[in-house]
Amino acid sequence: MNFAKSRKKAAADLESQATSQAVIRTPLQQAVRRFRKNKIAMTGFWMVVVLVLFVNIGALVTPYDPDAVSLFDINATPTAEHVLGCDSLGRDLLTRILFGGRISLAVGLLSAALSMALGSLVGALSGYYGGVVDSILMRLTDLVLTIPSLPLLMVLGVIFKPSPTFLIIMIALLNWTTSARLVRSRFLTLKELDYIKAARATGEGDARMILTHLLPNSLDVIVVTATLAIGNSIIMESTLSFLGCGINPPTASWGSMLQSAQETMASAPLTAIAPGLMIFLTVLAFNFVGDGLTDALDPKRDLA
Amino acid sequence: MEDKLLNVNDLSVGFESDDGMFMAVRDMGFAVRKGETVCIVGESGCGKSVTSLAIMRLLAEPPAHVSGEVLFEGKDLLKLPMDEMRGIRGNQIAMIFQEPMTSLNPVFTCGFQISEALIAHQGMTKAQARERSIELMRMVGIPEPEKRFDAYPHELSGGMRQRVMISMALACEPKLLIDDEPTTALDVTIQAQIMELLRDLKRRLGMALILITHDMGIVAQMAEWVIVMYAGEEVERADVRTIFSNPLHPYTEGLLESIPRLDSDTNKELPVIEGTVPGMYDMPKGCKFAPRCKRCMERCLNEAPPLVTLDDGHAVRCFLASEGREDSDA
Amino acid sequence: MPSTSRPAKGEELIRVEHLKKYFPANKSFREENRTYVKAVDDVSLTLRAGETFGLVGESGCGKSTLGQTILRLEEPTSGSIFYRGQDITHAGKKELRALRQDMQLIFQDPYSSLDPKMTVGTIIAEPLVVHGMGSKAERDARVAELLKLVGLKPEHAKRYPHEFSGGQRQRIGIARALAVNPSFVICDEAVSALDVSIQAQVLNLLSHLQDELGLTYLFIAHGLSVVKYISDRVGVMYLGKIVEIASSDEIYLHSLHPYTKALIAAIPIPDPDVHNDSARLLTGDVPSPINPPSGCRFHTRCPYATELCSAEEPQLVDMGDGHLVACHLAGQI
Numbered sequence: 022m023n024f025a026k027s028r029k030k031a032a033a034d035l036e037s038q039a040t041s042q043a044v045i046r047t048p049l050q051q052a053v054r055r056f057r058k059n060k061i062a063m064t065g066f067w068m069v070v071v072l073v074l075f076v077n078i079g080a081l082v083t084p085y086d087p088d089a090v091s092l093f094d095i096n097a098t099p100t101a102e103h104v105l106g107c108d109s110l111g112r113d114l115l116t117r118i119l120f121g122g123r124i125s126l127a128v129g130l131l132s133a134a135l136s137m138a139l140g141s142l143v144g145a146l147s148g149y150y151g152g153v154v155d156s157i158l159m160r161l162t163d164l165v166l167t168i169p170s171l172p173l174l175m176v177l178g179v180i181f182k183p184s185p186t187f188l189i190i191m192i193a194l195l196n197w198t199t200s201a202r203l204v205r206s207r208f209l210t211l212k213e214l215d216y217i218k219a220a221r222a223t224g225e226g227d228a229r230m231i232l233t234h235l236l237p238n239s240l241d242v243i244v245v246t247a248t249l250a251i252g253n254s255i256i257m258e259s260t261l262s263f264l265g266c267g268i269n270p271p272t273a274s275w276g277s278m279l280q281s282a283q284e285t286m287a288s289a290p291l292t293a294i295a296p297g298l299m300i301f302l303t304v305l306a307f308n309f310v311g312d313g314l315t316d317a318l319d320p321k322r323d324l325a
Numbered sequence: 326m327e328d329k330l331l332n333v334n335d336l337s338v339g340f341e342s343d344d345g346m347f348m349a350v351r352d353m354g355f356a357v358r359k360g361e362t363v364c365i366v367g368e369s370g371c372g373k374s375v376t377s378l379a380i381m382r383l384l385a386e387p388p389a390h391v392s393g394e395v396l397f398e399g400k401d402l403l404k405l406p407m408d409e410m411r412g413i414r415g416n417q418i419a420m421i422f423q424e425p426m427t428s429l430n431p432v433f434t435c436g437f438q439i440s441e442a443l444i445a446h447q448g449m450t451k452a453q454a455r456e457r458s459i460e461l462m463r464m465v466g467i468p469e470p471e472k473r474f475d476a477y478p479h480e481l482s483g484g485m486r487q488r489v490m491i492s493m494a495l496a497c498e499p500k501l502l503i504d505d506e507p508t509t510a511l512d513v514t515i516q517a518q519i520m521e522l523l524r525d526l527k528r529r530l531g532m533a534l535i536l537i538t539h540d541m542g543i544v545a546q547m548a549e550w551v552i553v554m555y556a557g558e559e560v561e562r563a564d565v566r567t568i569f570s571n572p573l574h575p576y577t578e579g580l581l582e583s584i585p586r587l588d589s590d591t592n593k594e595l596p597v598i599e600g601t602v603p604g605m606y607d608m609p610k611g612c613k614f615a616p617r618c619k620r621c622m623e624r625c626l627n628e629a630p631p632l633v634t635l636d637d638g639h640a641v642r643c644f645l646a647s648e649g650r651e652d653s654d655a
Numbered sequence: 656m657p658s659t660s661r662p663a664k665g666e667e668l669i670r671v672e673h674l675k676k677y678f679p680a681n682k683s684f685r686e687e688n689r690t691y692v693k694a695v696d697d698v699s700l701t702l703r704a705g706e707t708f709g710l711v712g713e714s715g716c717g718k719s720t721l722g723q724t725i726l727r728l729e730e731p732t733s734g735s736i737f738y739r740g741q742d743i744t745h746a747g748k749k750e751l752r753a754l755r756q757d758m759q760l761i762f763q764d765p766y767s768s769l770d771p772k773m774t775v776g777t778i779i780a781e782p783l784v785v786h787g788m789g790s791k792a793e794r795d796a797r798v799a800e801l802l803k804l805v806g807l808k809p810e811h812a813k814r815y816p817h818e819f820s821g822g823q824r825q826r827i828g829i830a831r832a833l834a835v836n837p838s839f840v841i842c843d844e845a846v847s848a849l850d851v852s853i854q855a856q857v858l859n860l861l862s863h864l865q866d867e868l869g870l871t872y873l874f875i876a877h878g879l880s881v882v883k884y885i886s887d888r889v890g891v892m893y894l895g896k897i898v899e900i901a902s903s904d905e906i907y908l909h910s911l912h913p914y915t916k917a918l919i920a921a922i923p924i925p926d927p928d929v930h931n932d933s934a935r936l937l938t939g940d941v942p943s944p945i946n947p948p949s950g951c952r953f954h955t956r957c958p959y960a961t962e963l964c965s966a967e968e969p970q971l972v973d974m975g976d977g978h979l980v981a982c983h984l985a986g987q988i
Contacts, residue, residue, distance in 0.1 A: 047815055048772055215768035219831065221728055223782040224755035233781075237772045368850035369821070468939075482940045483714075512713035512877065514937045517921035521936060539850060542923030546931060565927045583855035584925055585884035587907050594859050595884065598852040601820045 055317040062313020068306035072299075076122035085113040087120040088271045099291070108278075108292050109285045118295055121273035126303070128189055128274070129255035135193035136254075137247040140200030141239075145231055147201070148208025159205070162198045170195040171260065178266025188267060192254050200246040207239040241318030248311035252304040259300050275300050330501055330533050331357040331380070336393035338372070338379050346390070348608075349375045351557050352632075353393070357501065357550075362527065362534040364544045364565075366580070367554035368602055373537045376554075377503045380535075381420055382410055397501070416446040419494035421487075423506040428490055429478040435489045436462075436474030442496040461492040466522055484515035488522070495526065503535045508543070520546060541584055545569060553577045556603055556613040559632060563639040573639070573646035575618045612643070620645055661869060662704035662739060662838050668871050669702040669725060669839065674734035676717070676724045680945050692944050694720040696895035697734070699971075704838065707865065707872040709886030709903065711879050711918065713941055717895040718875045722841045725873070726758055727751055738839075756786055759832035763844035765824035769816040775802075775827055776812030782834045801830040806860060822853035826860065833864065841873045846881060858885055879918050883907055888977075891915045894944055894952040897971065901978040911980040913988060914953050951983065959988050 056062055090110045097107040105114035147158040174191055181187060211217055211234070220230055236243075255275075261267030262276025270277055275296040282292035336353040339346045350372040357363050365373045378384050379391045382402060395402040397418065402410060414420075422428045430438060439461060440454035449457065455474065462470035465488045478486055487507060494502055504523070508516035520543065527534055536547055544551055545565065552562045553574065561574040572578045579598035600617040603609060609616055615625040624644060633647035634640040641647055662668055675698075677691035694717040702708050710718045723729045725736055727743065735744040743754060759782075762768035769778055779801055780794045789797060799809035805826040816824055825845065832840055842861065846854045862885060864870060876882045882889055882903075889906045891899045891914060899912040910916050917937045924931060939956050942948055948955045954964040963983050971979045974986065 048817070215762040215764055216770045218723075218728060219760065219762065219768055219828075220781070222726055222755060222758075222760045223785050223831075223835070224752040225781075225785050229785065233773075234770055238770065240772075368852060484940055512941070513879070513921040514713065514917055515940070517923070517931065517936050518938070520923065540923060541851070541925040545925045545927045546923045548927075569925070569927050580851060581925065583852050585855070585858065585880045586925065587880050587883055587919065587922065594862070595855040597855040597859060599856070601822055601853070602850070604820070 052317045056313050059313045059316060061309050062317070065306045065309025065313060068302060069310060072122070072303055072306060073126065076119050076126060079115075079119040080123055083113070083116045083119060085116040087112060087116045087273050098289070105291055105295055106289060108281065108289070114292060114295055117273040117278055118275070118299060121275045121278050121296065122299060122303075124185055124268060124272065124274040125255055125258055125276070125300070128185055128192070128258040128268075129251045129303075129307075132189040132192040132196065132254040132258075133247050133250040135189065136197040136250055137200050137243060139193060140197035140246070141204050141236070141243050143197065144201040144204025145208060145236065145239075148205035148212070149227065149231055149235065155205075158201075162201050165195065166198050168195065170257070174257075174261055175264060175266040178261055178264075182269055183267065185268060185272075188258060188261070192257050196250055196253065196257075199250070200243060203242045203246055204239055207242050208235055211235055211238055241314070245311055245315045245318065248307055248314055252307040252311070255300065255304055255307075328358045329356045330359045330361075330398065331535075332394070332396040333376075333380065334394040334396070336376065336379060336391070336395060338375050338384065338392075339390045341388040341390070349557055350379065353559055354632075355552055355559070355562060357533050357535060359500070360527070360531045360533055361549050362536060362547055363550045363552065364536045364538060364548035365552045365554060366538060366541065366544050368539055370556075370602060371554040372557040373554050374505050377420070377505055377535065377537055381414060381418065381503065383420075412446070415442055415494075415499075416497045417499050418501045418503065419497070419499040420503040421490050421494050421505065421507050423509055429486060431478050434475050434477055435481065436476075439489065439493050439496055442493060446497045458492070458496070461495055462489070464526070465489075465492045465495070466518070467492070483511055484518065487511060487515075487519055491519075491522065491526075495530070498530060499532060501533045501535065503537070505537045506539070507536075509539075523547070541581060553580070556608065558613060558642060559640070560614065560642045561640065564637070567637070567639050573635075573641045574614075574643045575620050575645075576614050579619075662871075664703075664705040664869065666704045666739070667701060668704045668739060669700070669873075670737040670740075671698060671700040671721075671725060672735045672737075674698045674700075674721070674724060674736065675732045676720050676729055677732045690945050693717075693895045693947060694944060695724060696947075698892075698895075698897055700890065700897065700900075702839075702871060702873060704871050705865075705869055706887045707862075707874055707885055709882035709889040710873060710875045710892060711877065711882045711889060712892035713877060715894075715941060715944060716892040717944070718892050719843050721892070722760070722843050722873055722875050726760060726841060727754070728760075752786075756782075756835045757837050758839045758841070759835070759837040761825075761828050761832050761840060761842045761845045763848055765821045765828060765848060768828050769824055771816055773815075774812065775814050775816065775819075778816070778827065779812070779830045779834055782831060786835055788835065797834065798830075801834055804833070804864070805830045806856075820853075822849055822856060825849060825853075825857050829857075829860065829864070833868070836868075838869070839871045839873070841875065843875045844877070845874070847876055847878065854881070861885065878922075879906075880922055891918065894941065894947050896952060896981065897979075898953065898982070899978075899980045900971070901980075902976075905976070905978055909978075911974060911978070911985045911988075912953075912982045913957050913959055913984075917956075951981075959984055 090112060093111065095107065095109060095111040097103055097111070099106045103113050105118070108114055108117065143158050143162065147155045177183065177191060217234055220234055258267055258274065259276030259279065262274050263280045265280060268274040268277045270281065278296040279293060282296070286293045334354050336350060337348060338350040339348045353376055355363065365376065367373045380395050380402065384391060391403060393403070397413065402413065429435070436455065436458050439458040440451070443449045443454040443457055444451065459470045459474055462473060467473050467485060467488050481489065508519050511519065523534065524547065538544060548565045551565050551568045553560050553576065555576050561568070561572065561577045568577065569581065572581060576598070582596040583598060585595060598617050603613060611627045612625040612630050615621045618625065622644065630642050630644045630647065632640050632642045674695055676695040677693055680690040680692050698721060710721065712718045720729060724731050727746065731744060735742055737743065738754065743750070746754060776798050779798045783789055783794045783797060798812050802809050802811055807823065807826055816827065819827065846857050849857060858881070861872070865872060874882060874885055883906065886903045888900060889903050890897050891912065893914050899906070899910065899915050906915060907919065910919060920931060920936065937956050942955055950965040950967050951969050954960040957964065961983070969981045969983045971981045972985065973979055
């Protein structure tokens with residue numbers, strides 16, 4: 022009797038396959054686990070968290086107005102009151118780094134999100150419908166890719182004196198092509214898989230097919246390109262502001278701070294080093310996260 | 326004893342993973358005599374391919390951990406320095422893989438890939454190697470080998486590519502050829518051609534063959550000696566006739582019964598082995614087959630049976646077979 | 656509900672007439688430069704309710720394309736398809752949706768046929784959601800019922816596909832196909848990727864389900880022994896054409912087409928004392944379906960081919976008892 026029971030249990034254990042944790046995780050849990058095991062990715066992740074908190078909380082806490090000119094403090098060296106010193110107009114450098122960081126991060130994150138959404142949409146339509154739709158959308162993508170973005174943005178910047186919103190939209194409009202191409206090619210691969218055929222054989226409509234099967238299974242490409250795009254957007258914003266065609270003074274952004282640091286660089290090197298280092302660290306952090314996500318979300322591993 | 330070409334003792338292969346170590350192969354031990362065909366049969370994940378890769382030392386270490394002994398003509402391959410191993414690989418032991426599509430390099434001509442081995446291992450000149458390659462291609466039944474010498478892999482059919490693979494493996498007249506499911510990706514009529522070819526080549530060249538397969542039909546047609554694997558262990562080994570006429574392990578029996586045969590009665594239900602193969606991380610603690618075994622006893626769930634050799638080298642890992650026999654002897 | 660009643664046993668379920676499916680092999684703008692892969696070339700076939708029709712052939716013979724064209728997953732190039740007497744060759748989107756409740760598909764690869772991002776329960780319930788069948792609770796109950804039907808447990812519904820072995824995944828695929836209670840199921844190499852011991856389990860499951868639910872199967876496979884085991888009738892395909900149709904015992908005992916004979920001879924016999932007849936082995940490879948040989952498509956590999964075979968294409972001829980064969984030399988070899 023006892024034996025029959027234990028035998029049955031052994032068989033049942035086998036049948037339910039996954040008695041150990043190794044197999045029982047959901048795809049998301051697996052990805053999170055892989056990501057957490059990746060030291061570089063985790064470093065990047067914590068860097069991002071610290072940067073975002075630092076910039077946002079710091080901007081609330083700081084006693085100074087980022088744009089307030091103080092003639093007594095022109096090019097002040099670091100003191101207890103002005104931790105990083107002041108710039109050529111006597112504005113507190115740390116405060117400007119914090120406020121500028123908010124702008125730079127916002128431009129980076131929002132334009133990446135926007136370009137991801139636009140790119141995924143174009144890629145999804147193109148990959149799913151194929152044929153004429155695909156040809157038209159892909160030629161459009163090629164066209165956007167041929168636009169030299171920096172000169173265009175410079176010209177626009179000079180004409181419109183852009184607001185942050187304008188910059189976000191412009192950068193997104195020039196950056197969606199990568200994700201469009203990647204999503205399209207992922208869709209083309211997925212379309213050949215049997216579970217998509219199975220869905221067609223059940224009579225699923227186009228919208229449902231895209232939303233329930235194709236997009237969730239393309240999420241890894243989308244998330245990864247978006248993360249990497251954040252770094253790109255921050256650099257683009259900085260470049261434009263540095264060239265004087267982006268965020269306009271007196272509003273601070275890391276790029277515009279670099280621009281105004283051009284004259285004072287020799288006497289007060291911190292005015293250039295501080296924003297430069299922030300750009301460097303932020304882009305590095307996002308790229309670490311992006312690479313970590315690529316490995317963690319690799320769909321080939323989920324198959325095993 | 327001298328006629329033994331390959332002697333595998335206590336070969337175990339483990340893999341490191343995020344969730345600890347799992348054993349893909351445990352304590353394999355078998356011998357291959359000169360000119361003999363040994364078939365390793367088992368279902369996917371039973372460790373048959375890992376065994377062959379471990380013999381060839383083609384597993385990346387880590388994550389793999391290989392222990393035990395692989396004696397090839399008395400030399401332990403696992404202890405050889407890498408450069409000496411390279412001299413043996415392809416030269417004395419050759420291997421053919423399952424996928425003829427991915428095992429050939431698409432950017433080189435077939436002829437180049439065959440002659441490469443000849444130039445590297447046998448120090449032939451280019452012209453000599455070309456001549457020999459064409460000869461080899463003719464031997465494996467590739468029509469118009471002079472023309473095919475300059476063909477790229479994508480210009481050939483699956484069966485032809487597998488023939489190119491075989492001629493590459495044969496280039497240096499190896500003493501041992503390891504075939505990992507050489508026909509699984511091929512159609513039945515092509516499979517039959519390749520099997521016929523391998524049989525014929527073995528006869529002519531006198532080489533030994535380790536054939537890894539899951540098809541009992543191929544085993545019956547090709548093997549002299551059979552090793553049945555289940556969940557990383559040998560469960561039974563014997564000469565081919567004994568395996569088919571007197572299988573002692575319930576798994577071997579089940580495997581033989583569950584093949585639909587052309588002459589089987591279609592109205593009867595196919596006998597099956599219930600349940601599923603245990604997962605890597607969820608090995609039962611007693612006999613690995615116990616939960617699926619129709620003759621399972623209480624003991625089998627708690628105690629792992631040893632591999633016991635009966636007469637004629639017939640070895641079984643099952644309490645029923647081994648001890649029943651011992652009792653009758655006593 | 657597309658059909659008010661379940662088809663009665665023996666009723667004509669599917670009829671295919673002169674079905675052709677060509678895929679363009681290049682994208683030339685000029686018609687005369689265009690070449691086509693003739694995947695299915697003039698196939699006619701009738702399936703009766705409750706039977707299992709096995710379709711064998713080597714890779715590239717068009718057997719899977721034929722299945723998918725019948726389901727209208729591929730648009731036929733020409734010919735017609737009838738389902739219970741109704742012409743569905745040009746059925747519109749709405750009609751097709753309704754039809755898909757009656758016809759389902761089981762796939763070969765248990766790994767690529769299940770969406771890895773969905774739980775088993777969601778996968779099986781999906782066809783029900785798509786066809787708006789039942790409330791959430793009713794669907795959950797149906798999923799549990801289906802899981803039991805295919806030999807899994809209701810609690811498996813919360814798991815993800817990667818937690819299951821190949822055989823179990825195949826059972827999940829079968830449960831999904833049966834969710835909408837279809838009357839016709841195409842099994843496209845449904846057991847080819849499975850291990851022998853698991854293959855037997857799934858074959859038994861399929862035949863149980865057939866008895867229980869009155870299903871009609873089109874069973875596509877490349878292994879004649881499996882097809883012969885499960886089928887009532889067997890059709891043999893070569894390069895886009897059916898060359899022989901007969902009952903499964905008849906095919907094995909009295910095959911008339913040399914290609915069928917070769918297929919049988921090529922199966923390795925699981926008995927060390929009986930050797931395969933190597934004299935009957937085919938030589939050469941399957942020719943390209945872009946430029947199939949003239950006359951009988953098999954004549955380039957046929958050991959019995961005569962001049963007539965390369966000149967004139969043989970038609971399927973009834974040799975009695977529904978044994979159809981397309982060979983000039985039928986009965987003489």
